[in-house]
Amino acid sequence: xxxxxxxxxxxxxxLDEIMNQKEIVERLKSFVKAKNIPHCIFAGPPGTGKTTAxxxxxxxxxxxxxxxxxxxxxxxxxxxxxxxRETVKTFARTRSIGEIPFKIMxxxxxxxxxxxxxxxxxxxxxxxxxTCRFILICNYSGKIxxxxxxxxxxxxxxxxxxxDQHTYLQKIIQKENVQVLDEGFNAIFEVSGGDLRKAxxxxxxxxxxxxxxxxxxxxxxxxxxxxxxxxxxxxxxxKGNFVEARNKLREMIWKYGLAGNDIIRQVHIEIxxxxxxxxxKIKLAEAIxxxxxxxxxxADDEVQLSALxxxxxxxxxxxxxxx
Amino acid sequence: MYTAWTVKHKPQTLxxxxxxxxxxxxxxxxxxxxxxxxxxxxxxxxxGPPGIGKxxxxxTLANDLxxxxxxxxxxxxxxxxxxKRFAGLASQYxxxxxxxxxxLLDELDGITGTSDRGGVRAVIETIKTARCPVVxxxxxxxxxxxxxxxxxxxxxxxxxxxxxxxxxxLKSICASEGIEADERALKLIxxxxxxxxxxxxxxxxxxxxxxKQLIYEDVAWLAERDRKDVIFKxxxxxxxxxxxxxxxxxxxxxxxxxxxxxxxxxxxxxxxxTDARDLAMAMDALATADVYRGRIRATxxxxxxxxxxxxxxxxxxxxxxxxxxxxxxxxxFPERIQWLGRTKRDREMQSLIGMKVKKKMHVSSTRAVKxxxxxxxxxxxxxxxxxxxxxxxxxxxxxxxxxxxxxEGRARAILGNISG
Numbered sequence: 001x002x003x004x005x006x007x008x009x010x011x012x013x014x015l016d017e018i019m020n021q022k023e024i025v026e027r028l029k030s031f032v033k034a035k036n037i038p039h040c041i042f043a044g045p046p047g048t049g050k051t052t053a054x055x056x057x058x059x060x061x062x063x064x065x066x067x068x069x070x071x072x073x074x075x076x077x078x079x080x081x082x083x084x085r086e087t088v089k090t091f092a093r094t095r096s097i098g099e100i101p102f103k104i105m106x107x108x109x110x111x112x113x114x115x116x117x118x119x120x121x122x123x124x125x126x127x128x129x130x131t132c133r134f135i136l137i138c139n140y141s142g143k144i145x146x147x148x149x150x151x152x153x154x155x156x157x158x159x160x161x162x163x164d165q166h167t168y169l170q171k172i173i174q175k176e177n178v179q180v181l182d183e184g185f186n187a188i189f190e191v192s193g194g195d196l197r198k199a200x201x202x203x204x205x206x207x208x209x210x211x212x213x214x215x216x217x218x219x220x221x222x223x224x225x226x227x228x229x230x231x232x233x234x235x236x237x238x239k240g241n242f243v244e245a246r247n248k249l250r251e252m253i254w255k256y257g258l259a260g261n262d263i264i265r266q267v268h269i270e271i272x273x274x275x276x277x278x279x280x281k282i283k284l285a286e287a288i289x290x291x292x293x294x295x296x297x298x299a300d301d302e303v304q305l306s307a308l309x310x311x312x313x314x315x316x317x318x319x320x321x322x323x
Numbered sequence: 324m325y326t327a328w329t330v331k332h333k334p335q336t337l338x339x340x341x342x343x344x345x346x347x348x349x350x351x352x353x354x355x356x357x358x359x360x361x362x363x364x365x366x367x368x369x370x371g372p373p374g375i376g377k378x379x380x381x382x383t384l385a386n387d388l389x390x391x392x393x394x395x396x397x398x399x400x401x402x403x404x405x406x407k408r409f410a411g412l413a414s415q416y417x418x419x420x421x422x423x424x425x426x427l428l429d430e431l432d433g434i435t436g437t438s439d440r441g442g443v444r445a446v447i448e449t450i451k452t453a454r455c456p457v458v459x460x461x462x463x464x465x466x467x468x469x470x471x472x473x474x475x476x477x478x479x480x481x482x483x484x485x486x487x488x489x490x491x492x493l494k495s496i497c498a499s500e501g502i503e504a505d506e507r508a509l510k511l512i513x514x515x516x517x518x519x520x521x522x523x524x525x526x527x528x529x530x531x532x533x534x535k536q537l538i539y540e541d542v543a544w545l546a547e548r549d550r551k552d553v554i555f556k557x558x559x560x561x562x563x564x565x566x567x568x569x570x571x572x573x574x575x576x577x578x579x580x581x582x583x584x585x586x587x588x589x590x591x592x593x594x595x596x597t598d599a600r601d602l603a604m605a606m607d608a609l610a611t612a613d614v615y616r617g618r619i620r621a622t623x624x625x626x627x628x629x630x631x632x633x634x635x636x637x638x639x640x641x642x643x644x645x646x647x648x649x650x651x652x653x654x655x656f657p658e659r660i661q662w663l664g665r666t667k668r669d670r671e672m673q674s675l676i677g678m679k680v681k682k683k684m685h686v687s688s689t690r691a692v693k694x695x696x697x698x699x700x701x702x703x704x705x706x707x708x709x710x711x712x713x714x715x716x717x718x719x720x721x722x723x724x725x726x727x728x729x730x731e732g733r734a735r736a737i738l739g740n741i742s743g
Contacts, residue, residue, distance in 0.1 A: 130345020208706035225697035310606035317599035
């Protein structure tokens, strides 16, 4: 048994160790060869190796002591553009010692920056281009302003295939001596949907239970990790108990810190898995899509999801009436 | 069915009345003195601020002594003529059935006339010839219109009970309702009510009804009492409005913080609009109002506030299409604020752990809370050995371990593994 989080322990150190995203890795390797990189945008869903690729790229460029040439900032934690500007200034002011004249700044979750902050960032990027290269990491490159996009080389990361995930997890379970049944692998993939970080965390949590991992173990872990059951909340709403359903929602959001977009994604999945009449699934999908869009635009999680629950209550009522 | 706790938990005997022992003793002595013949003062004037037990004292006393209580309030004796109509009742101490009689004139402040004219004069005349005890109740005995009246009355002052006394009363209500209440919470309710027992009980009901537990944070945010009254009035207008303009007028009528008002409406929609279709429509209106709130935040253009108001008032009001009218449904306090209070410690702990995870795992602390913390929780609950290793690696402290493990016992097992 190992005593750290496996996502870190088994995070690839060098570009050679990355097994998926082949085209991206090839392009990044050519940067290493040239000992020069442009500003980059790594865009793609969570758990697809964006941060890992950025770290590996830096490692391969500078060698074992790459940490001195690298600064990681997270836009969700450091919202103020001043923090970014000041950090960049102090960090980029001194030239890198060695044959590569620039340092690297990884700006994670960059799509969480306001437009104003991005404008300021753009100027900072230009001013310090000689001494500092930026790697912007985000889920949607669309949320990065055009002038920044046009100054960066874009890289699009996609979800891992089932095979790639399998190969990666196989390595871990051999080293950690965990027993995973085939059905367990399928369950992990279903739970994670190609998000490798989620898959590895779920695997480790399942392993902590100390028994061979099958479908049941996996779902029990997911159940424990999500103490409030989304399916149950939806059922309450559809049975007409809106107030109780709203309380469950509040528990998820306020007590367990679940994000609105995670909840709505789950609701979306459950709707199509449900026994509802087919045409209602489509009707509800329309409502879900609209509300998801509002969440992206920064509307209030609880209020919007409550409105969705009220729609479920209405649907439950209409269906019961034979509508 | 909804019953007001002020009625449900009204004292049944004099001994249950909160505080004012001295005043109550005086009142009892005076009533009992009637058994030895007509005393010098045929009336007593109980005075003091509202909601502290003046009326209930005489009611329970009459009940304890098995006396017949003839209760009249302001509307019964607005004018001299009205007083004369029941003055005859005062001419007899014993009723036809042998019970002894007390006449109670409540809310005397509302009487018309000056010190020797109109209603007051008629009351004085009634007292002069009364053959049974006449109890008067007023908030302010020293009003000029009572200057003559005072001479005919035994003055008994009722004072506000102490915070502790009010809190003790609230506690006994909680006990009989099966609510586990934090002492500090009850004291705060007592304090905020201005030691007005009636309003404290009302507040308690609004906060604690149909709950098992009441903690300090639940109360801490409670607005000053009169603010609440303003909000109730606004809500009433919105949920009863017949057209858009009437609903929208609610906003202008009161200076209420729009965000706060939004929370009140949001909380109460499902209780007021019980038809599923009405509910969906009203929640939709609120969600639309929320979209405009977001647009204001994004653009800082407050002109858009009018659309927020449109949807949260008129939009909600016009959703009432099919809900059947069903008497008065009490307004609920916005629970979101209580949720925020109750879960504050959880969220603080989560963000502290998030910061630790961030240092090690290349994610933002917010994402760490959402995506990694749930799995840490599973591991810390299930496997003390692995948890100990991770705890050391993350450099989390004892309180964080306790939070993740979810229980003292498991936390101890993990800590044992760390030192061992």
